[in-house]
Amino acid sequence: MGRFITFEGSEGSGKSTQIGLAEDWLKRRGLAVIATAEPGGTPLGRKIREILLNRGASPIGAEAELLLFAAARAQHVRETILPALRAGQWVLCDRFADATLAYQGSGRGLDAAFIGTLNAFSAGSLVPDLTLLFDLPVEVGLVRARQRAAGRGPETAEDRFEQEDSEFHRRVRAGYLALAAAETARFRIIDAAADVETVHAAVGRCLEALAGPSPAGGRRAP
Ligand SMILES: Nc1ncnc2c1ncn2[C@@H]1O[C@H](COP(=O)(O)OP(=O)(O)OP(=O)(O)O)[C@@H](O)[C@H]1O
Ligand SMILES: [Mg+2]
Numbered sequence: 001m002g003r004f005i006t007f008e009g010s011e012g013s014g015k016s017t018q019i020g021l022a023e024d025w026l027k028r029r030g031l032a033v034i035a036t037a038e039p040g041g042t043p044l045g046r047k048i049r050e051i052l053l054n055r056g057a058s059p060i061g062a063e064a065e066l067l068l069f070a071a072a073r074a075q076h077v078r079e080t081i082l083p084a085l086r087a088g089q090w091v092l093c094d095r096f097a098d099a100t101l102a103y104q105g106s107g108r109g110l111d112a113a114f115i116g117t118l119n120a121f122s123a124g125s126l127v128p129d130l131t132l133l134f135d136l137p138v139e140v141g142l143v144r145a146r147q148r149a150a151g152r153g154p155e156t157a158e159d160r161f162e163q164e165d166s167e168f169h170r171r172v173r174a175g176y177l178a179l180a181a182a183e184t185a186r187f188r189i190i191d192a193a194a195d196v197e198t199v200h201a202a203v204g205r206c207l208e209a210l211a212g213p214s215p216a217g218g219r220r221a222p
Contacts, residue, residue: 002032002089003210004081004126006096009134010172011161012145013192014199018134019092021200022207026090029211034084037094039072042079048072062108066115069100070122077124097123098131098179103161106175107168130210132203133180134192138169141192 005022007015019035026033039049048068052060060068073096084091097119105112161168180187188206192199 002085003129004085004091006093006128006131008098008131010141010169012141013134013136015094015134018199018203019094022092022203025204031090033090035092036080039069041076044075045072062110066104066110070118074122077126101179102172102175107172131187133176133187133189135189136192138166138173
């Protein structure tokens with residue numbers, strides 16, 4: 001089995017930036033790696049992403065939103081993530097089950113115990129080997145995300161969350177930090193307010209702990 005690493009954190013915390021750098025870092029070490037994202041990562045996931053995006057025309061309630069993310073994850077795990085892990089690949093995933101607890105649970109106020117049950121069902125009980133939590137003050141993340149949005153065209157599924165108020169984002173951040181505090185063996189909290197290279201160095205130290213020291217060449221022994 002490969003390794004399953006999830007990248008979590010609020011808007012603009014640098015997940016997408018760091019996942020790309022981490023992918024290159026692992027490839028340079030000769031490891032087989034794929035980077036994927038939720039919702040998305042499969043044809044069904046991309047359709048669900050479209051549905052979540054186009055809610056302006058027909059509103060989606062919190063419960064339906066939760067189930068749509070869960071459906072995307074159920075397919076993502078079985079179609080993309082598990083086959084890659086079984087083939088010995090490292091899978092880097094931009095958001096996973098913790099995001100559902102942070103956004104739909106802490107953010108929207110849906111029942112955490114039920115979300116836990118739904119997460120286990122949709123993820124087929126797959127748990128990340130390592131979860132990197134990119135933590136930074138809400139205001140810094142929102143400024144970054146809005147600057148990025150100004151420089152590109154169509155909005156993404158996540159942009160809807162950018163439009164939520166600051167209190168929503170504070171609850172999400174607190175929710176993530178509570179998850180990290182409850183599972184210290186799996187989580188690493190990364191100071192995402194630092195510059196890109198400093199954050200990447202911190203990510204590298206976490207990956208190194210999982211991958212072992214740099215090999216002279218080729219893959220590490222199983
Ligand atoms: N450490 C950093 N310092 C300053 N700017 C950064 C840093 N990391 C990323 N950025 C910039 O901030 C913006 C948001 O970064 P990125 O898209 O990687 O965040 P994200 O966590 O994936 O956001 P989202 O949750 O909205 O997908 C981008 O314009 C990116 O270039
Ligand atoms: Mg992103």
